Each structure stands twice: as structure tokens, then as C-alpha cells.
Amino acid sequence: MSAFILIGIGCDDIFVFFDIWNQEKLEWLRKYQNKLLTENANMLDVPLNQQKNLSKLKRSSSQHLFLFKHSKEIRKVLLSEEALIEIMSNTLKHAGSSMFVTSFTTSAAFFTNILTNISFIQVFGIFIGTCVLIYFAITFTAIAAFAVIYEKHIQNMISHVLSMCCTDFVNKSANSTLAKLYHRFSLACRNFRNYIFSHFMPLIIIKLRYVLVLIFLLMGILGLIGSFYYPKLKVPSTQKTALFLKDNPMEIYEFSMKNQFNGYLKEDKRLFTYPAISFVFGIRDIDDGYIFDMNDRGRLHLMPLYLNRQITLEFFKNFIKHLGTRKDLFLSNYDLEEDFKLFYELATDDILVAKVINDR
Known part of the structure; x- marks a missing residue:
């Protein structure tokens, strides 16, 4: 599961980086084209009555690169x-803040798993949170360097290979x-995508806008109530998977009743019902x-027990009196009380205390 999570997060970072990289390339070309238009206009000394046409030409150049x-x-x-240098600088400037915020919040969310007392979840949270931050550093160093190498060398090599191998196929299929x-x-x-999003x-x-804000505001309030009031957001305290609350009828057996029916007998190595109970x-x-x-x-941290007190x-x-009231474990507390009488007599006569001291 860790591998799938890390692959998904890494792909998101790479997609964001290259998307902004391509946008910055187009933006740089548009600025370069406008710069050429301005220089040509200054060299030709364009009259005032034609400057409006020049401004229209610049606005159209923001949509089409017609000089190339x-x-x-x-x-x-x-x-x-x-x-x-300029494209990479703008890419890191625009992609850096958004990628850092998303990576930091994602890693912080995984680091919160340290609060649980289950070791597996603690290790999982620390591992994933650290890897997310490492992915962010890799994207800003290795992936950025790869983008420059791809633009200067790899893309040119791929275009040459495709032009040599697939020229005939492309010419034949172009008119099909x-x-x-x-x-x-x-x-x-x-066109459909542009219509939907534009x-x-x-x-x-x-x-x-008002309806959407109201809907999501209500959803946020309900989320806060569910997290802090009822049923409350709690860190995992058991390795068992629960889809409902522990007192839900679907979960009562797993969390409350299962241990009362299953036990383990070492001699026969089998499960049995109503096992013998040992208290330590x-x-x-x-x-x-x-x-x-x-x-x-x-x-084990031992605490002293003074049986003679x-x-x-x-x-x-x-x-033992309270234990005898557990009708789900014992039919009656008569045997427990009888056993306790013997224990009480031994403890009163200091026989049990002396035996414990001798055993040590």
C-alpha cells in the first residue's frame, strides 16, 4: 500500500511541475514575440494612426505564435x-509554493499517526511522511534537471528517430x-473540454456561488461536529478493522463478545469455549x-504486593465478589468465595507470604 500511495503522490508532483513548465514555455514565447513586434515597430517608426493595429496584433499574439x-x-x-534559465526560474517560482504546501500538509497528515499506540501505524505514518518530503526535494532537483536535458537533447533525438522510421507510415496514414x-x-x-472548463x-x-458556499459551509460544520463532538475523531487503539462504532450491533461481537467465546488450550492446541481464566x-x-x-x-514493570496487609x-x-457477578463467565460465585476463604486464611496466617518469600 505504501508503494501505491507514494507512486500516486510522486506522479501528482511531476504532473504539476511539467504542466507549469509547458505553460511557462508558451508564456516566454509570447513575450518574445511581442518583444520582436515592438522592436520592428520602433525600427520602422510606425505612425500614430497604425499603433492601434499594432496593439491588436500584440493581443492576438498572446493566442497565436504567428511569427514562427x-x-x-x-x-x-x-x-x-x-x-x-527564465523558464525554469518562473516554473520553480510558480510550482514551488503550491507543491510545497501540498507536500507539507500531506506529510503532516501522515506524521499524525505517531499519536496512536499501534506500532505498525506509527512506522507507516513516519515512513510515508518522510518519503513525501523526499519526493518534493527530488521533483525540485532531479526532475527539474531532467526537464532541461529532455528539452535540449532527448526530445531532439526522439524526433529524429521518429522522422527516420515513420515517415512513410505517416505520409500514407495522413490522408486515410x-x-x-x-x-x-x-x-x-x-472543444468539449474547453467549453466545460472555460x-x-x-x-x-x-x-x-452563494448556494455552493452555503452547502460546503454546512458540510464543514457537520464535519467539525462529527470530529469533535459525536462520534469524535479518535486515533486507532486496536489492530482490528472497524467500519462502525464499537457499540454498533455489527461490531459488538468483534470488540466485546469474541474474547468471551474463544480461548486457546496449550495441551490440545485447539480453540475452545469458556476458557479457564488467569489473572496476573x-x-x-x-x-x-x-x-x-x-x-x-x-x-515488565513490577509493582510490590503486600499480601499480609x-x-x-x-x-x-x-x-472476586465482582467477578462472581459475571453470569456470562460463571454460573455462580460460590466456588470463587470458597477459594477466597482459603486464600484469606493462608494470608492471615502468614503462610502464603512466607511461601512467596521462599520462592523468590
Whole structure:
């Protein structure tokens, strides 16, 4: 799962970088074209009555690069050091802030898994959060360098190879019916995309702006209520997967009743119902195992038990009395009370205490 998450996040960063890279290339070409138009106008000393036509020409140049007759001229201009430096600078400036914010918030969300007490989830969150930040650094260094190398060398090599191998095939298929259908289909898809994102969606957003804000405001309020009031957002406390709350009828057996029906018998190595119950006292609930080592169970922290003290005996008496009320575990508490009487007599006569000391 970690690999799929990292691949998805890395692809998003690379897509954002190259999308802005292509936009900055077009923007640089438009500025370069406007610069040439201005220089030509100054050299020719354009009259005032023709300056309006020149401004219209500049506005149209922002949509079409009509000064360049074919792609070789465009590549020759773009491959200059001045052009590459300016394009890369603008790309990093515009892509850097958005990519950093998304990468930082994503890694922070994964780092919050440290708050849980499940070691597997802690390690998973730290690993993914660190890898997201590393991906951001790789995108701004290695991927940026690859973009320059691709523009200067790889793209030129690919175009030469394709022109040598596929010239005849392209010439034959250019006039075929299938090629014309493909061209029409791609043109229709492009026009549909432009209509959706350039006309329809802006119109809907402007017309329904108050309704959309109200809907998402209500969704945000409901999300806050669900996170902080009911049922509250809690970090995982068990390795069991829960789709509902623990008191939901669909989850009661998994979280509340399953342990009451299943046990493990070492002699027969089989599961059985209503197992024998063992209680261990004198151990503190401290987990000091190393969270990044799944096999490190830590140390047992013992606490002293003074069996000859009255308060200790009262604790055991109340504990066994309460345990005897568990009808789901015992039919009656008679046997428990009888066992406790023997325990009480041994503890009172200091026989049990002496035996514990001798065993140590």
C-alpha cells in the first residue's frame, strides 16, 4: 500500500511541475514575440494612426505564435540559455509554493499517526511522511534537471528517430479515413473540454456561488461536529478493522463478545469455549518497547504486593465478589468465595507470604 500511495503522490508532483513548465514555455514565447513586434515597430517608426493595429496584433499574439513558421524555429529559440534559465526560474517560482504546501500538509497528515499506540501505524505514518518530503526535494532537483536535458537533447533525438522510421507510415496514414476521423474526434474532445472548463463551469460557479458556499459551509460544520463532538475523531487503539462504532450491533461481537467465546488450550492446541481464566497482578501498564522494532516487547514493570496487609486482602475480596457477578463467565460465585476463604486464611496466617518469600 505504501508503494501505491507514494507512486500516486510522486506522479501528482511531476504532473504539476511539467504542466507549469509547458505553460511557462508558451508564456516566454509570447513575450518574445511581442518583444520582436515592438522592436520592428520602433525600427520602422510606425505612425500614430497604425499603433492601434499594432496593439491588436500584440493581443492576438498572446493566442497565436504567428511569427514562427515551424517547430524548428520555436525549438531554436527555446534552447537558448537565457530562455531556459527564465523558464525554469518562473516554473520553480510558480510550482514551488503550491507543491510545497501540498507536500507539507500531506506529510503532516501522515506524521499524525505517531499519536496512536499501534506500532505498525506509527512506522507507516513516519515512513510515508518522510518519503513525501523526499519526493518534493527530488521533483525540485532531479526532475527539474531532467526537464532541461529532455528539452535540449532527448526530445531532439526522439524526433529524429521518429522522422527516420515513420515517415512513410505517416505520409500514407495522413490522408486515410481513419486519420481524418481521429483528427475530428480529438478536435471535438478538445472543444468539449474547453467549453466545460472555460464556459460552463465558470458560469455555474458565478450563478450559484452563494448556494455552493452555503452547502460546503454546512458540510464543514457537520464535519467539525462529527470530529469533535459525536462520534469524535479518535486515533486507532486496536489492530482490528472497524467500519462502525464499537457499540454498533455489527461490531459488538468483534470488540466485546469474541474474547468471551474463544480461548486457546496449550495441551490440545485447539480453540475452545469458556476458557479457564488467569489473572496476573503486580504488573504496571507501561509499554517501553521500541516502536520501530516489532519484536521488542519491552520490559515488565513490577509493582510490590503486600499480601499480609488488610487493604490488599480487601481488594482481592471485592475483586472476586465482582467477578462472581459475571453470569456470562460463571454460573455462580460460590466456588470463587470458597477459594477466597482459603486464600484469606493462608494470608492471615502468614503462610502464603512466607511461601512467596521462599520462592523468590
